[in-house]
Amino acid sequence: MSIKLKTAKAIKDKDDLIVLLSDGEPDGDLLTNEAERHYFQRKLKSKKELIAINQYQRWVFLVAPITEDSPEYTVEAYRKQGASLYKRLKQEEVKKVKISGGQASQVLALAEGLLLAAYTFSSYRKELKEVVASGLKEVSIVHPEISSRDVQELGNIVAGTCLARDLINEPVISLNANQLSKAFKKAGKESGFKVEVFDKPRIKSLKMGGLLGVNAGSEDPPTFNILEYKSDNPVNAQPYVIVGKGVTYDTGGLSLKPSTSMDTMKSDMGGSAAVIGTMVAVAKNKLPIHLIGLVPATDNRPGGNAIVPGDVITISDGTTVEVLNTDAEGRLILADALAFAKKYKPALVIDLATLTGAAAVAIGKEGMVMMGSASEEYKNQLRQAGEETYERLVEFPLWKEYRSYLKSDIADLKNIGGRMAGAITAGMFLKHFTDYEWMHLDIAGVAFLDSPDGYRGKNGTGAGVRLLYHFFKKLAQ
Template sequence: MSVMLKQAKEVKKNAPLAVLLASQEEASGYCQNEAEKQYVKKKLKDKIRLVSVNQYERMLFFIAPAEEQESHLKREYYRKKGFELANIIRSEQLEDLQLTTTSDVQPLLDFSEGLLLSSYSFDKYKSAVKEKDARVFEALTIIHPNLKKKALEEVSKLVDATFYARDLVNEPVVTLSAEQLSKSLRKAGKELGFKVEVFGKDKIRALKMGGLLAVNAGSVDPPAFIVLEYKPDKAVNKKPYVLVGKGVTYDTGGLSLKPSNSMMMMKSDMGGAAAVAGAFMATVKNKLPIHLVGLIPSTDNRPGGNAITPGDVISISDGSTVEVLNTDAEGRLILADALVYAKKYEPELVIDLATLTGAAAMALGKEGIVMMGTADEKTKQQLKNAGNETYERLVEFPLWDEYREYLNSDIADLKNIGGRMAGAITAAVFLKHFTAYPWIHMDIAGSAFLETPDFYKGKNGSGAGVRLLYQFLKTLAK
């Protein structure tokens, strides 16, 4: 993260200042004259929630108190106001900002999170853009007597991790193959202190990961199966939590070729892998006492070479046979091998994340994440609560027994698609076949890559899942 986060004991009078108002009347104390007071009072009375005042020696910003009653709605209100102020800062070309309130610390942290998340830009391939030009501003200084340094650092590290996930999703496949993804994670592991092991094609073949090998058969680039592990000395869990992320670095659909307009954002088909990587980084950076494992099966899906064809039968690493009726339903094939591999850890819980189905995106759009699973209700509710708090909201779909019949095959144990109806559900039912532990599936197809800007989540790679998973793991660590 390029914006510097700082703390101070008191406000400087000659530097730009944003005030999260505890009450509308409080604004008067910052105004220099009666005209300013009346101006701000009128704007707030007219329900203007962010009021700007140019005092010449500094810019002054007032953010009206949240009217929402529920905690998660208040938190999102302040994040979005952070986004709005980021746009003003950018247009005014301010280099730094002070932020304060006489209210609680939490709104400051949420506002800062929204502000910092809004500072993201992916300018790696713009030759005319310098890093300084890409930043929203240089430094954010927060003034509050009860603000703990650790809480401020936590926000900074979580934003960093989200940006890492966004960078991975935004990176073109020409520079982010499965091998290059592996190298990026090896580097991160070395810098942060978590273990990274990468299985190449020979090891993948020895493990009989037929799903990953089949999807990779049409590519000239080798696959990778990436294993991350973080095991602190005083972990609260005896059995690890396992995160599984779909790592399809580009999805053409294989021989079941996508229409060209559907391929425009298919570099984002490794959004699940990016979420796992980002959540891992946030967990390690903030030193959560959680034994965590990450599994990322990775390849691109191309129609060349010996690409699998509709009608082929493949074997997953547990021996289950799958009739492949659509090569564009490839994510579940590589996830199946990862879910089988997860059994060796005897995990406390497995969560997989994937940009898996258009059906999930059609159902919820970018506003939520489809969730299903076999974990107990307490765990599911904890995850839903984390989704609310981060505003990456979860909607649980059913896994009724009848949906398994949609996957019945005439010639194999199951087929990889269940027809047009209940597509997000039948994809999860397919994955469920390969689990033997408490498990939750999250389909992030609608929120991982945004074709239009969405407040502080931005445009293109959003980093969906990182903040949600971190909040969930933080809850478990208490």
């Protein structure tokens, strides 16, 4: 994150300022003359949510009170207002700004939206690098109920989300499986967690047939990544495990995608990006938990000895799988990771994957599809974290009848269940490899956007990082 976020104790006369109003009236002498007061009242009566006043030596942006149908909607509205404010700050070439007024939760939400809206992937465009270099540099929060620890926590969550976005947006030509593993190691060293990387010979020794099968058509070897953060006194005796699909590019393999569906497939590692972003936020904020991240990583290509429809592969737990569609590859590499997770005797496993178009069609970009065998307590806690972060979850059922959709004539399972209930049969496939409390999050609709959407922006969103951080924070309390 290129913008410095901090607290401040006071506001000076020349400070550019954002003020959240509590009752529709600014405090004290903020408005310096009758003309400004008249202008403010006129804009407020016309239902303007953001009122900008140019006081020549500074800008004052007044945010009118926002009240929605629920606390979660209200907080989200402040995040969106933060995104709108960033555009205005950029337009007015503001370098430093202070935020004050309002409730603590509203101020932090507005700052979060502003910082996330400021994200730019500028690695390959000179003019974007210049925009970032000349843009907003510092955001200071002046509020009696917001501590430097609160601000640091928010900054670390945003940093984890932005790292996830960077990795999603990076083209596969510079981010194959090995390079993704190097990014994990770098983040671990900077944030305070361990990273172990299994190379192809080690993966072969573990008989990870799903990962090796998907990788068979690629010239680049796969990796299997183990990320581990453990605080000095974790609240959980058994680790929590998060698993991310790390398909760095998905052509569909020999079940080749149409070209119009392939140009965004660098984002098919969005689940792994969510894992690394969460690990960064958790480690930097020193949550008192034991957390393990597992990422099987490869691209899915149609070259070399690529698996073909009709092949049978063997997952590391001995399950045989008839591969009827090589574009249903994510579940194959996740199967090895979920089987590997058993060795930790985990308290809970959550996997994240851009797994099915069916999930995206079902609920669009407004949320994630959730399913799994975890307790209702875990499910409710995860749903609540989704509401609080506005990374919302919709649960799909895993009724036993769906198991028959995956019946194969020649193997233990087949990797697709047909046209009906596509997201659910993918989840049912994954369930086979679990014997612990487990949740599956299909993030296909939210991980990568083809048009801007407020603070989520365009392209990689980092979906899942904020959700999981808040979920684990609640478990740690």
